[in-house]
Amino acid sequence: xxxxxAGSRGGKKSKVVxxxxxPKQPIELATTDWVGNTVVLYEESWLHIQTEHGITDLxxxxxxxxxxxxxxxxxVNYCSTAYAHETxxxxxxxHLRVIVHYPENENVIAGKSIGSVKTAYPVDYTSPSRxxxxxxxxxxxxxxxxxxSK
Amino acid sequence: xxxxxxxxxDVLYVTLRKQDPKQCRFVENENGDVLKIDRLTxxxxxxxxxxxxxxxxxxxxxxxxxxxxIPFAEFAKNITGHNTSH
Numbered sequence: 001x002x003x004x005x006a007g008s009r010g011g012k013k014s015k016v017v018x019x020x021x022x023p024k025q026p027i028e029l030a031t032t033d034w035v036g037n038t039v040v041l042y043e044e045s046w047l048h049i050q051t052e053h054g055i056t057d058l059x060x061x062x063x064x065x066x067x068x069x070x071x072x073x074x075x076v077n078y079c080s081t082a083y084a085h086e087t088x089x090x091x092x093x094x095h096l097r098v099i100v101h102y103p104e105n106e107n108v109i110a111g112k113s114i115g116s117v118k119t120a121y122p123v124d125y126t127s128p129s130r131x132x133x134x135x136x137x138x139x140x141x142x143x144x145x146x147x148x149s150k
Numbered sequence: 151x152x153x154x155x156x157x158x159x160d161v162l163y164v165t166l167r168k169q170d171p172k173q174c175r176f177v178e179n180e181n182g183d184v185l186k187i188d189r190l191t192x193x194x195x196x197x198x199x200x201x202x203x204x205x206x207x208x209x210x211x212x213x214x215x216x217x218x219x220i221p222f223a224e225f226a227k228n229i230t231g232h233n234t235s236h
Binding site: 025042044045048051052053054074076094099101116117118119121122123124127129130131 | 154156157158159160161163165170171172174175176177178179180181182184186196198200201
């Protein structure tokens, strides 16, 4: 006659499955943006930005976020709130565009949100921007005037 | 074709053809996705799709451009900077 062990069903031991917390993503860069929001760049994202978009100057990315020459409000990308921070790339005909996503719209203006970098890439001065309208221009910006396309 | 997903940013990197990013220019399409274009040939060699899962979950379209052949005149213009068509 077959016997069943206590605490088991069908001869198999029951296991208590603990729900694992998602692992914390290593952060490559943490800085503040032009209005004081915290912005993080995850290590994984930085690796992709370097290999796929050829941006290797981390201080340039930080500079674009912290002291942008121009900021555009992204009206595409389907993010609730996203901004494109722009600055010059020294000795280049291109400038750097860093896309930062913020989860909460209200706190962004107050500088109390925490955003994350989606991606960053070089853009040509001459190519029209399809990201969105300019909402901030630094008084000392050396970027060429923004196009009127959007 | 190589596809890499950046889960910390919800960004999909699609490489259609391997090319040094320094030899490429980057332009946005109407969806705000970033096209990586070979400066010499004008071919789209990669695309960066932003908010990928978010768009999939909302049932929105995600377009990956095809590699296209470009006319010789356009190819020559890319190299020389001059329009050769008359």
